[in-house]
Structure formats: C-alpha cells, structure tokens
Amino acid sequence: MKARNGTGALRAAAAVIAASLTAGTASAADLVISNWDGYMAKDIAESFKAATGLEIEVVNHATNEEIMGKLMASGGKGYDIVFVSSPFAEVLNAQGLVEPLDKAAIPNLANLYPEAAALAYDPGNAYSVPYTWGTTGLCYRSDKVSGTPDSWMSLLQPADDIKGKTTMLATDRWLMAAGLLAKGSSVNEADPAKINEARDLLIEAKKTLLAYDDTTFYAKLVSGEASLVHAWDGWCNYGIAENKDIKFVVPKEGSDLWVDTMVVLKGSENKANAMKFIDFILDAKNHAWAAENILYKVPNKAAMESLPAALGEQYPNMKMPPAELAKYELLRDLGPAQKDYSRAVSEIKAAN
Amino acid sequence: MSGQATIDAMTAAPPAVGAAVPGAFRRKLPGRIVLLVVFGFLYLPIAVLVLLSFNDSGLPTSWSGFSTRWYVALAGNGDILRAAWNTLVVAVFATLISTVLGTLLALGMETRRRKSNGLEALAFAPMVIPDIVLAVALLSLFSRLNLTMGLHTIVVSHVVFDLAFVCSVVRARLKNFDYSIVEASRDLGASGWTTFWRITFPVLLPAIVAGALLAFTLSVDEFIIAFFTAGAGRSSITLPMQIYSMIRFGITPEVNALATIVMGVSATALMISQWLNKEQVR
Amino acid sequence: MSFNATRPNLLAAPGVAWLMAFMVVPCLLVLSYAFFQRGTWGGIDYTFTLENFARVADPLYARIFLNSARIALTTTLIAILIAYPAAYAIARAPRMRQPILLFFAVLPFWSNYLIRTYAWIVLLNREGLINNLLRAMGYTGEPLSLLYTESAVIIGLVYNYLPFVILAIYSTLSRLNPELMEASRDLGAGPIRTFFRVTLPLTLPGVAAGGVFVFVLSIGNFVTPALLGGGRFQMVGNLVYDQFLTANDWPFGAALGMALIATMIVLLLVQARATSHASGERRGEAA
Structure with missing residues (x-):
C-alpha cells in the first residue's frame, strides 16, 4: 500500500481494515468479463472451461454509462473484456483504452453477416465485435390502438384515445432520435437549429406522455397502464411473450441501428485468452443462445440460421433481415455537438 | 462521599420522558395512535414487497398467482447470497468506523471555543457532494495510488459520508448538553477518562445509537460509490450493485424474497435478544 | 474529559484526517477539471478555459436547481411533520421499548x-x-392518476427518508430533563405552552439535523424521480450525474458539481447559524 497522504493512525486503521476484508481483492481467474446481468448463458463459465480449460469471472454492470465512467476513471485496470453499446465502444477506442483484435485468433468471425463486418464505427471489426443488434421503434397493444402506428408522430402527437398512455425512452440519444427522425433529420444531427426543432417537438410531446421509461415499458403494456411505447425491438418481445396482442413496428421515417459489442481492454494481461473467449461466443451454438433466450437478433449468420422457425413466428421482428437492419442509421459519438444534445435533453426534462 | 459515588448518582438521575412522570398513562393513547399511523405508512409498501415475493410472475408490477418458487431460486443463487453477505460486511465495518470517528468529530466541534466555518463546511461537505463526484474522485485516487480494490475500499469510501451523518446527529444532542456536570465531575476528582465513560457517553448514547443506525442504513443501500470503488472482481459485489445490474432484464422476485428473509431474520433476532434480556433481569 | 483549548482539535483530528484524505484531496482533483475543456471524444483536454462556468450560469440550470429545491423542501417539511410526533411518541414509550x-x-x-x-x-x-x-369501495369515476406526478415523487422521498428524521429528532428528545417540563408546568404553563417554550427549542437541533438529511438526500436522488415521477421531474443531483456519465463531459460536470456544492454549503451554514440562534446558544457559559 502506497498511501502517502495520511497520518500514522490512518495507516494503522487502513491496515486493520485491509487485513479483515481480504475478500474481494484481486481475482485468480484467467479472464474478467463485465456484461449486463443475464446477457450470457448462466453456465458460460462452465462451458468455456470445458472448451478451453480457462477460468472466467463474469461481473455485471447496470448501464453503459456506469461501466464507461468506471473504465475512464481507472484506466480500465482489472477488466479483460467488456460488453458495451457501439457509441461507447467508439469512445473507448478513441480514448486508447481498447486493444485491436487479433483476427487470426478469432476464426469464427467468418460466421458474421457481411453487414456486421462493415459497421461504420468500426469497418472490418478492427477493435470490436458485435454481439447483438437491432432497432428502435414502437411497441403497442393492437387491441387498444386503432390502426398501425407507423409514424414517429403516432408517438409524439398521439390520437386522443391513447393520450397519457404512451411512454418514451429516457436515455438521451434515443429520446432525441425520436424527435429528430420525426422531423426528417439524422439521429446524429449536428445542426443546432435542427436539434432545437426536435427539442421543441419533444417538449410538446411530454404533455401527452405517461412517463419516460427505459426499463419497465413492456410491463406497462402488459398491465394496461400504457398502450403505445417507444421501445427497443428485443424488449418488445418480452411484452409479446406475455400478451399476444402486443406488436412491434418500425416507423416509416426510419430508425436507428443499435449494436451491443464486445471489446478487449488495452490494460488486459490476458489478451490471448480474451481473443479465445470472443471466438467461443461467435461459435454458432453459443451465439444462438442470446437470440433464443434474450430474444435479440444476433449478427451471426450461422447462429440465426440454426434458430427454430417457431421463434420467428412468435416474435416477427426476429426475422428482420440484416440488409433491412443495415439501412437504419448507427448512433455515432457526437463530438462537439454533445453539448447541444445534453442541454436540449436537460431542457426537455425540466419542462412542465 | 467519594467523587465516584456522586458521579454514579448523577448519571442515574434522568429517567425517560414520561415514563416516571405521574399522569403519563392518560397521555399514552395519542402516542399509540401516532405510532400506529406512522408504522402503518412505513410498512404498507413492505407488505406489498413481501406479497410480491410470492408472485408467480416475474414482472414486478402484476400479480399472477401464489408461488414459493422465488425462495427456491434464491436458495440456489450463490451470487445474490454472497452479495448480501458482502453488503453486511461493508455496512458493519463502515458503521463501526464512522460511528467512532463521527462521535469524536462531533465532540471536537462542539467543545471548541470558537466556531470555525471551515470545519463546519468540512463536516457538511460529504452530505452535499454529489455521489457521482465522490465515486469518480475516489476511484481516480485509488487507481493513482495503485491500491488493490475490494470490500475494504468500499468501506473507506462509505465512511466518508456515514461519518458526516453520525457527526451531525451527535452534534444535535450535544447542543443541549449540560457541560456543568462535566465540570462537577472533574472538580470531584474523577479523571477525564472516567468522566467520559460515566457522564458524557451515557448522555450521548441515544444519539450514538441513532447515528449508527443511520450510517448502517445508508451503507446498506448505497450503489454508485460502491460500484466505482469495488474493483473489477466478482468477489466484492454488493447487493445494491447486484440488484441494479438486474434492471436491464428485469429484477426478479428473488430480491423480494431475500429482503423478506433479511427483515424477518433481523426482527426475530431482536425479539429473541429482548426476551433473553428480560429473562436475565428476572 | 476536560474541554480546554487543545483537546477539541485532538478529538476532531481522526475524522478531519479521514475527510481530508478521502474526500477533500480526491474531490478537488476531480473538481479542478472544471477549468479545462472536454476532449472531442470525452476525457479531458488540458487547455485552460472558463467556458464551463459560463455554461453553468445558464438560467436553465438555476431553474432546475430551484425546482428541485422546492420539491426537496416540501418533502422535508412533510417528513418533519410526520416524524416529530412519531419520535415524540417513541421517546415517551417505556424505556425498554x-x-x-x-x-x-x-x-x-x-x-x-x-x-x-x-x-x-x-x-x-x-x-x-x-x-x-x-373501485371495490364503489368508486366509479376515472381511476386516479397518482403515479408519475410530483406528489408521487414527494411520497416516495418522504417515505424513504422518514426514518432519518425520526432518528435525528429522537436523539435530541430522548431523556430530556423532565424536571424542566415539570418546572414549566409548576410555573403555570399548559402542555401546549410547555411544548413550544421548552420541548421544541430543546429539540430544534435534532429537527434541523433531520431536515438537512432529508433535504440533501432528496435533492441528490435520481431513482425516485425516474421511477415514481416517470422521469418527468429532474433533481439537480441527476444533472451532475448525467454530465459525468451520459454526456461524458467531466469538465462541465465538475463545474456544475462545484456550483452545487458551494450553494448547498452556504445554505447549510446559514441554516446552522439560524438554528443555533433560535434554540438559544447554551454552551458559551459552560466551556
């Protein structure tokens, strides 16, 4: 312990605590992987060990934002692989925190769809591998909404009978995207005038909104509290699983393409093992687990083709072809326009 | 009469408000009604929480039939159980350290002849610094010092804010402290140490207990600072970290089951210890 | 223990050292980012600037602060009104209980x-x-919209922070010298008069401490506004959190944090002065 600032008493106290709390210090595993809880098979450690003889330790983060903050404040020490959404992978790369992939060690990259190897933030998968992907749209109760709500305006200026029964995503980028797309702008729009136009539309929309909700919107559809919600495709499937009347639609103005990725950290001391893990995930059978169990599309051709047809029947958005997904716009890091976005979002959230 | 005996007589003096006052009986009823209403409010959501631990459906907000399956799932969920244990370890250590440091700080601040605005600000600061600032700051510090992080670094971090809350409660009690009894004790020849344990400590005890309960409660529920200062490993995950990470794919009623057990066991343990105490007194 | 000039500093030393090492030093390091620019990709670009403070001066942030202060203050007042009688009733219960x-x-x-x-x-x-x-009781109108309102946020905050106020008030009420009350009664004061003249001033430091707890915890809360308020209300603590994590703009987050901490400390110092004035500074003569 190199504590420099502190009195003798303080050091003694620190020593006592350290001695009695030895649990929870450095891990003995070959790999430490941070992911969202439930985003990989529960027995992943056992099956990976059986395949490679390596011990892994899976830890969880609640959100992209939190693990990013932690990686930036600590330089990423202690983690080997993290799962984050693409704009965050892009920032980690720009910060020099991630390691270029050793493709020779990841032969299963060949399983990816060509579209998944040509993503604009990382063409050719130089530093990140897509784990799941999908789009954002409207999830609704077909028994309570008349017709198909096929426009962002159906959400932002809802018909009278569903006023007060809509929710929107609270995360900055997706919230803004709904307004920007409705106005025909890009989801990465940098023109302040267009950002303000979207902001004003979203402030108006707040009046007809039940709530902003990132986590339980599908439960609100099931309980009947809400009739139409702004949703990620995969999450809408959780609603569909509970109620057959729930449907998903991508508005005609278009939408975004979201990608959750795996990256290897520069600070990792087990990079060769990390490549093995990524290769293991890309194995068709292992990658199919995510599609089957969390109902997200995976960018793995071999895995998607192995899925039972019934899955696509029950959850139609699982059948969306990669070519269609690739038409939607990737969320990119905003650079200097970030300030305008965050002010706009503060203004929306402060509006009455 | 020895100084010691006098001190004993003095500390034995103040009984609980009401308990020894004649006519208190008549005034008990309003107190009972107040307690009934307030405890009703405190336990209304807890009743729902306990009920949901028996909910067959995994959705947190809709009921779909009685089931004990979440208790079975919990018994097999090593992650949650270990996280619960880690939380207890962190909260106990953080409470012990912050209660001692916070009480001493309060005594120091209240017995100074001149108030120092700097010291006041220092004691308030941990309460008003946004959690995220403290979290980022401590993680940056610990990584710069190359410390190995784990439960011990969470404890160090939790003491920062716990200590301010303990200090604040104890100071409030000290505002009414009658310093003349301390002087009297000293005049009667008792040492500083004896005076502290015989006079000051018993008077402060309710505030120290209240402060410790506060610190423990804050520490048990703290998420963001723990997440940042826990290090990367699996073995230092606390319960709030575990529960928040479940948000994306849904918090299962296992967590409700655990909370039900924690509250049930704590309440039972307290009742048993009270009962044993009474037996001993007899 | 004697209360001479050197002892107080000695008593305070361990706590002060802890706070210096684990709060003041690391927080000053982070808050100093306020004087630099955000890098294009997040992170810090070490070029000196005052731009972040200019952004803090935007009336939008003052409005968010005032609105969350209003919600926190309402919460505080309600919590005190509920907690005071509860703490009083607990302090009057038999000692064992x-x-x-x-x-x-x-x-x-x-x-x-x-x-x-x-x-x-x-x-x-x-x-x-x-x-x-x-509905079961025969109510047939539209269901009440209780959730996702400001009232829901306040209910949630009062609920979660109520025990903190009960503890703080109890700690000043417990074993209050009953002779004082008897004296007051002997002098002909009724129970209400005794309460306002004797009990309340004596417990004011506890009320103030508990009130401060609720206020600071509420203004920094983001779970309750997000879940019970449906994200329609934003507390100022959330603003700092968003800048650090969502916008990845540490310099602006640091500047906002600095402004918030400074404002709150000034408010608390003023509050402390007012409380000790109102409860009558009683210690001077003893030391």
Whole structure:
C-alpha cells in the first residue's frame, strides 16, 4: 500500500481494515468479463472451461454509462473484456483504452453477416465485435390502438384515445432520435437549429406522455397502464411473450441501428485468452443462445440460421433481415455537438 | 462521599420522558395512535414487497398467482447470497468506523471555543457532494495510488459520508448538553477518562445509537460509490450493485424474497435478544 | 474529559484526517477539471478555459436547481411533520421499548431502495392497489392518476427518508430533563405552552439535523424521480450525474458539481447559524 497522504493512525486503521476484508481483492481467474446481468448463458463459465480449460469471472454492470465512467476513471485496470453499446465502444477506442483484435485468433468471425463486418464505427471489426443488434421503434397493444402506428408522430402527437398512455425512452440519444427522425433529420444531427426543432417537438410531446421509461415499458403494456411505447425491438418481445396482442413496428421515417459489442481492454494481461473467449461466443451454438433466450437478433449468420422457425413466428421482428437492419442509421459519438444534445435533453426534462 | 459515588448518582438521575412522570398513562393513547399511523405508512409498501415475493410472475408490477418458487431460486443463487453477505460486511465495518470517528468529530466541534466555518463546511461537505463526484474522485485516487480494490475500499469510501451523518446527529444532542456536570465531575476528582465513560457517553448514547443506525442504513443501500470503488472482481459485489445490474432484464422476485428473509431474520433476532434480556433481569 | 483549548482539535483530528484524505484531496482533483475543456471524444483536454462556468450560469440550470429545491423542501417539511410526533411518541414509550421501536422504524430500509420503489408503483399505478381498493369501495369515476406526478415523487422521498428524521429528532428528545417540563408546568404553563417554550427549542437541533438529511438526500436522488415521477421531474443531483456519465463531459460536470456544492454549503451554514440562534446558544457559559 502506497498511501502517502495520511497520518500514522490512518495507516494503522487502513491496515486493520485491509487485513479483515481480504475478500474481494484481486481475482485468480484467467479472464474478467463485465456484461449486463443475464446477457450470457448462466453456465458460460462452465462451458468455456470445458472448451478451453480457462477460468472466467463474469461481473455485471447496470448501464453503459456506469461501466464507461468506471473504465475512464481507472484506466480500465482489472477488466479483460467488456460488453458495451457501439457509441461507447467508439469512445473507448478513441480514448486508447481498447486493444485491436487479433483476427487470426478469432476464426469464427467468418460466421458474421457481411453487414456486421462493415459497421461504420468500426469497418472490418478492427477493435470490436458485435454481439447483438437491432432497432428502435414502437411497441403497442393492437387491441387498444386503432390502426398501425407507423409514424414517429403516432408517438409524439398521439390520437386522443391513447393520450397519457404512451411512454418514451429516457436515455438521451434515443429520446432525441425520436424527435429528430420525426422531423426528417439524422439521429446524429449536428445542426443546432435542427436539434432545437426536435427539442421543441419533444417538449410538446411530454404533455401527452405517461412517463419516460427505459426499463419497465413492456410491463406497462402488459398491465394496461400504457398502450403505445417507444421501445427497443428485443424488449418488445418480452411484452409479446406475455400478451399476444402486443406488436412491434418500425416507423416509416426510419430508425436507428443499435449494436451491443464486445471489446478487449488495452490494460488486459490476458489478451490471448480474451481473443479465445470472443471466438467461443461467435461459435454458432453459443451465439444462438442470446437470440433464443434474450430474444435479440444476433449478427451471426450461422447462429440465426440454426434458430427454430417457431421463434420467428412468435416474435416477427426476429426475422428482420440484416440488409433491412443495415439501412437504419448507427448512433455515432457526437463530438462537439454533445453539448447541444445534453442541454436540449436537460431542457426537455425540466419542462412542465 | 467519594467523587465516584456522586458521579454514579448523577448519571442515574434522568429517567425517560414520561415514563416516571405521574399522569403519563392518560397521555399514552395519542402516542399509540401516532405510532400506529406512522408504522402503518412505513410498512404498507413492505407488505406489498413481501406479497410480491410470492408472485408467480416475474414482472414486478402484476400479480399472477401464489408461488414459493422465488425462495427456491434464491436458495440456489450463490451470487445474490454472497452479495448480501458482502453488503453486511461493508455496512458493519463502515458503521463501526464512522460511528467512532463521527462521535469524536462531533465532540471536537462542539467543545471548541470558537466556531470555525471551515470545519463546519468540512463536516457538511460529504452530505452535499454529489455521489457521482465522490465515486469518480475516489476511484481516480485509488487507481493513482495503485491500491488493490475490494470490500475494504468500499468501506473507506462509505465512511466518508456515514461519518458526516453520525457527526451531525451527535452534534444535535450535544447542543443541549449540560457541560456543568462535566465540570462537577472533574472538580470531584474523577479523571477525564472516567468522566467520559460515566457522564458524557451515557448522555450521548441515544444519539450514538441513532447515528449508527443511520450510517448502517445508508451503507446498506448505497450503489454508485460502491460500484466505482469495488474493483473489477466478482468477489466484492454488493447487493445494491447486484440488484441494479438486474434492471436491464428485469429484477426478479428473488430480491423480494431475500429482503423478506433479511427483515424477518433481523426482527426475530431482536425479539429473541429482548426476551433473553428480560429473562436475565428476572 | 476536560474541554480546554487543545483537546477539541485532538478529538476532531481522526475524522478531519479521514475527510481530508478521502474526500477533500480526491474531490478537488476531480473538481479542478472544471477549468479545462472536454476532449472531442470525452476525457479531458488540458487547455485552460472558463467556458464551463459560463455554461453553468445558464438560467436553465438555476431553474432546475430551484425546482428541485422546492420539491426537496416540501418533502422535508412533510417528513418533519410526520416524524416529530412519531419520535415524540417513541421517546415517551417505556424505556425498554424505545430501542425496539427505533429498530422497527429503520427495518423496512434494510430491504432495497429499488424494490421498495417498485412496491410504491404497485400501490399507486392506475391499475394499482389503491385504485382497485377505491373501485371495490364503489368508486366509479376515472381511476386516479397518482403515479408519475410530483406528489408521487414527494411520497416516495418522504417515505424513504422518514426514518432519518425520526432518528435525528429522537436523539435530541430522548431523556430530556423532565424536571424542566415539570418546572414549566409548576410555573403555570399548559402542555401546549410547555411544548413550544421548552420541548421544541430543546429539540430544534435534532429537527434541523433531520431536515438537512432529508433535504440533501432528496435533492441528490435520481431513482425516485425516474421511477415514481416517470422521469418527468429532474433533481439537480441527476444533472451532475448525467454530465459525468451520459454526456461524458467531466469538465462541465465538475463545474456544475462545484456550483452545487458551494450553494448547498452556504445554505447549510446559514441554516446552522439560524438554528443555533433560535434554540438559544447554551454552551458559551459552560466551556
């Protein structure tokens, strides 16, 4: 312990605590992987060990934002692989925190769809591998909404009978995207005038909104509290699983393409093992687990083709072809326009 | 009469408000009604929480039939159980350290002849610094010092804010402290140490207990600072970290089951210890 | 223990050292980012600037601060009004029973903040328990929209921070010198007069401490506004959090944090002065 600032008493106290709390210090595993809880098979450690003889330790983060903050404040020490959404992978790369992939060690990259190897933030998968992907749209109760709500305006200026029964995503980028797309702008729009136009539309929309909700919107559809919600495709499937009347639609103005990725950290001391893990995930059978169990599309051709047809029947958005997904716009890091976005979002959230 | 005996007589003096006052009986009823209403409010959501631990459906907000399956799932969920244990370890250590440091700080601040605005600000600061600032700051510090992080670094971090809350409660009690009894004790020849344990400590005890309960409660529920200062490993995950990470794919009623057990066991343990105490007194 | 000039500093030393090492030093390092620019890709670009402070001066942020201060203050007042009689009743219960009552007042809060909040959602939502109960009792109108309102946020905050106020007030009430009250009564003061002239001033430091707890915890809370307020309300603590994590703009987050900390400390110092003035500074003559 190199504590420099502190009195003798303080050091003694620190020593006592350290001695009695030895649990929870450095891990003995070959790999430490941070992911969202439930985003990989529960027995992943056992099956990976059986395949490679390596011990892994899976830890969880609640959100992209939190693990990013932690990686930036600590330089990423202690983690080997993290799962984050693409704009965050892009920032980690720009910060020099991630390691270029050793493709020779990841032969299963060949399983990816060509579209998944040509993503604009990382063409050719130089530093990140897509784990799941999908789009954002409207999830609704077909028994309570008349017709198909096929426009962002159906959400932002809802018909009278569903006023007060809509929710929107609270995360900055997706919230803004709904307004920007409705106005025909890009989801990465940098023109302040267009950002303000979207902001004003979203402030108006707040009046007809039940709530902003990132986590339980599908439960609100099931309980009947809400009739139409702004949703990620995969999450809408959780609603569909509970109620057959729930449907998903991508508005005609278009939408975004979201990608959750795996990256290897520069600070990792087990990079060769990390490549093995990524290769293991890309194995068709292992990658199919995510599609089957969390109902997200995976960018793995071999895995998607192995899925039972019934899955696509029950959850139609699982059948969306990669070519269609690739038409939607990737969320990119905003650079200097970030300030305008965050002010706009503060203004929306402060509006009455 | 020895100084010691006098001190004993003095500390034995103040009984609980009401308990020894004649006519208190008549005034008990309003107190009972107040307690009934307030405890009703405190336990209304807890009743729902306990009920949901028996909910067959995994959705947190809709009921779909009685089931004990979440208790079975919990018994097999090593992650949650270990996280619960880690939380207890962190909260106990953080409470012990912050209660001692916070009480001493309060005594120091209240017995100074001149108030120092700097010291006041220092004691308030941990309460008003946004959690995220403290979290980022401590993680940056610990990584710069190359410390190995784990439960011990969470404890160090939790003491920062716990200590301010303990200090604040104890100071409030000290505002009414009658310093003349301390002087009297000293005049009667008792040492500083004896005076502290015989006079000051018993008077402060309710505030120290209240402060410790506060610190423990804050520490048990703290998420963001723990997440940042826990290090990367699996073995230092606390319960709030575990529960928040479940948000994306849904918090299962296992967590409700655990909370039900924690509250049930704590309440039972307290009742048993009270009962044993009474037996001993007899 | 004698209260001479050197002892107080010695007593305070360990706590002060802890706060210096684990709060002041690291926080000053982070807050100093306020004087630099955000790098194009997040991170810090070490070029000196005052731009972040200019952004803080935007009236939007003052408006958010005032609005969350208003919600926090309402919460505080309600919490004190509920907690005071509760603490009073606990302090008057038989001596043996007091620790048990205190224990049961904090026990609910050893569960978990998130699931307690979910429980409130179950109670308050449009298809929830309270509305169903009303319907069962024959109410036929539109279901009450209790959730996702400012009132829901305030209920949630009062609920979660109530035990903190009970503890703080109890700690000043417990074993108050009953002779004072008897004296007051002997001098012909009625119970109400005795309460306002004797009990209340004596417990004012506890009320103030508890009030401060609720206020600072509420203004920094983001779970309750997000879940019970449906994200329609934003507390100022959330603003700093968003800048650090969502916008990845540490310099601006640091500047906002600095402004918030400074404002709050000034408010608390003023509050402390006012409280000690109102409860009558009693210690001078003893030291």
